[in-house]
Amino acid sequence: MALTTAQYRELDSAHFLHPFTDHRRMHKTGARIIERAEGIYLWDSDGNKLLDGMAGLWCVNVGYGRKELAEVARQQMETLPYYNTFFQTAHPPVIDLSQLLSEVTPPHLNHVFLTNSGSESNDTVVRMARYFWSCMGHPEKQVIISRRNAYHGSTVAGASLGGMAAMHAQGGLPIPDIVHIGQPYWYREGGDLSPDDFGKQVAGELEKKIEELGEHRVAAFIAEPVQGAGGVIVPPDSYWPEIKAICKRHQILLVADEVICGFGRTGEWFGSDYYDIDPDLMPIAKGLSSGYLPIGGVMVADHVVRVIIDEGGEFAHGMTYAGHPAACAVAAANIRILRDEGIIDTVRDDTGPYLQQCWRELGDHPLVGEVRGLGFLGALELVADKKTRAPFEPADQTGALCRDIAADLGLVMRAVGDSMIISPPLIMRRNQIDDLVALALKSLDDTLSALRN
Ligand SMILES: *Cc1c(COP(=O)(O)O)cnc(C)c1O
Numbered sequence: 001m002a003l004t005t006a007q008y009r010e011l012d013s014a015h016f017l018h019p020f021t022d023h024r025r026m027h028k029t030g031a032r033i034i035e036r037a038e039g040i041y042l043w044d045s046d047g048n049k050l051l052d053g054m055a056g057l058w059c060v061n062v063g064y065g066r067k068e069l070a071e072v073a074r075q076q077m078e079t080l081p082y083y084n085t086f087f088q089t090a091h092p093p094v095i096d097l098s099q100l101l102s103e104v105t106p107p108h109l110n111h112v113f114l115t116n117s118g119s120e121s122n123d124t125v126v127r128m129a130r131y132f133w134s135c136m137g138h139p140e141k142q143v144i145i146s147r148r149n150a151y152h153g154s155t156v157a158g159a160s161l162g163g164m165a166a167m168h169a170q171g172g173l174p175i176p177d178i179v180h181i182g183q184p185y186w187y188r189e190g191g192d193l194s195p196d197d198f199g200k201q202v203a204g205e206l207e208k209k210i211e212e213l214g215e216h217r218v219a220a221f222i223a224e225p226v227q228g229a230g231g232v233i234v235p236p237d238s239y240w241p242e243i244k245a246i247c248k249r250h251q252i253l254l255v256a257d258e259v260i261c262g263f264g265r266t267g268e269w270f271g272s273d274y275y276d277i278d279p280d281l282m283p284i285a286k287g288l289s290s291g292y293l294p295i296g297g298v299m300v301a302d303h304v305v306r307v308i309i310d311e312g313g314e315f316a317h318g319m320t321y322a323g324h325p326a327a328c329a330v331a332a333a334n335i336r337i338l339r340d341e342g343i344i345d346t347v348r349d350d351t352g353p354y355l356q357q358c359w360r361e362l363g364d365h366p367l368v369g370e371v372r373g374l375g376f377l378g379a380l381e382l383v384a385d386k387k388t389r390a391p392f393e394p395a396d397q398t399g400a401l402c403r404d405i406a407a408d409l410g411l412v413m414r415a416v417g418d419s420m421i422i423s424p425p426l427i428m429r430r431n432q433i434d435d436l437v438a439l440a441l442k443s444l445d446d447t448l449s450a451l452r453n
Pocket of ligand 1: 116117118119120122151152153154224228229257258259260285286296
C-alpha cells in the first residue's frame with residue numbers, strides 16, 4: 001500500500017485509535033507516518049530522514065534493518081509458526097531463549113516466565129509476588145510498594161504499579177494494595193540536601209512505609225533502576241544500596257523493572273548489574289527482541305522458583321502467545337548479536353562515556369536546568385530560570401515545542417513534560433553521536449529563539 005501522506009493521514013484519522021495520543025490535537029496536523037528504517041535512521045512518508053534518538057520506544061537496541069533477525073523469524077514461522085507453552089509443552093526456541101537468558105542475566109536468575117510485553121510482565125509480577133508469599137504460608141503479604149512517577153506499563157496492574165497521576169485518574173486506579181512512595185529525583189525534590197543525603201532519605205521512605213503498613217502485609221517493592229518514562233531520572237549513588245538493605249532487612253521481594261534498562265542500555269547487560277541490585281524478580285521486554293517482535297518476561301530468582309515448585313501447585317497464569325516461537329527465536333538471535341558483536345561492551349567502554357561527555361556540554365545552554373544520563377540514556381530538563389530552577393509555566397509546552405523543532409531538523413527526541421529525552425540505538429558510532437548532539441543543540445537554540453519571538 002503506497003499512498004500519499006495526505007491519504008495515509010485521512011485513513012489513519014478515520015480508523016485508527018492511537019495509544020497515548022490526544023486525537024483532537026493530532027487530527028489537526030495529522031500523524032507522522034514512518035515508512036522504513038535502517039541502522040539508526042527513519043524515513044517518513046514525505047521522504048524525510050530522521051535520526052532516531054529514541055530507538056523506537058527505548059527498544060531497538062541493535063538498530064533497524066538486521067536481516068538475520070528477519071531471516072530467523074521467517075525460518076521459525078516456516079518450521080513452527082505457533083505452539084503454546086501451557087499444559088506441559090515446550091518447543092526448541094523457547095528452551096533456547098530461556099537458557100540464554102539465564103546466562104546473560106545476573107547469576108541467581110535462572111528461570112524466565114515469558115509474556116508478550118512489559119505490561120504483562122508487571123501483571124505477572126503482581127500475581128507471582130503474592131503467590132510466592134502465599135506458598136510461603138503468608139497469604140496476608142499482599143501489598144506492593146512502588147514510587148510516584150514510576151512507569152510500569154499500561155495494563156490495569158501495570159498502570160497501578162506506575163506512579164503516573166494522569167493514568168490513575170483514568171479507570172479508577174490503582175487497584176487495591178498498591179501504594180507509592182517518593183522518587184529519587186534530586187533536581188526537583190532534593191531541596192537543600194546533597195544528592196547522596198537525598199538518596200538515603202528518599203530510600204528511607206520505603207522503610208517508613210513498610211513499618212507503617214506492617215512488614216507482615218508487604219509482598220514486594222518495585223522500581224526501575226533508572227526511571228525511564230518518568231524523565232530519565234538517575235538516582236543518587238546512595239539510593240540503591242539503601243533500598244537493597246531495606247528489602248533484605250524486612251523480607252520483602254525486590255523487583256527491578258528492567259524493561260528499559262535491560263539489554264545494554266546502561267552499558268551493562270542490566271541496570272541490576274550496574275547498581276548491583278540483586279533482584280528477586282526482574283521484568284524484561286523492549287531490548288529483549290530489540291522490538292523486532294513483541295516479547296517480554298519476568299526473570300525469577302532461584303529461591304523464588306524453589307518455593308513455587310516445591311510448595312505451589314499450578315500457577316494459574318499465562319498468555320496464549322507467551323513464548324511465541326518466532327518471538328523467542330528473534331529474541332535469542334538479538335541477544336547473540338548484542339553479545340557476540342560486543343555491542344554492550346562498546347557502550348560501556350567507549351560510546352556510552354562519549355555520549356555522556358558530549359551530552360553534558362549541552363548543560364551550558366541557557367534553557368537547560370539539569371543534564372542527566374547514564375550509558376545510552378539522556379535527559380535535558382528545560383527551565384525558565386537556570387539559577388532558581390523555576391519551571392516553565394504553563395508546563396509541558398516548551399518540551400513539546402522543542403520536540404517538534406527537533407523533528408523538523410531531523411532528530412527524534414521525546415518530551416517528558418519539559419525534559420528532552422534520548423535513548424538511542426546502542427550501535428551508534430562516535431560520529432553519529434556528534435550528529436545527534438549537534439542536532440539537539442540546534443533544537444535548543446531554535447526553541448530559545450521561538451520563545452523569544
Ligand atoms: C515500557 C515499559 C513498560 C511497559 O512495557 P510494554 O511493552 O509497553 O507493555 C514497563 N516498564 C517499564 C520500565 C517500561 O519502560
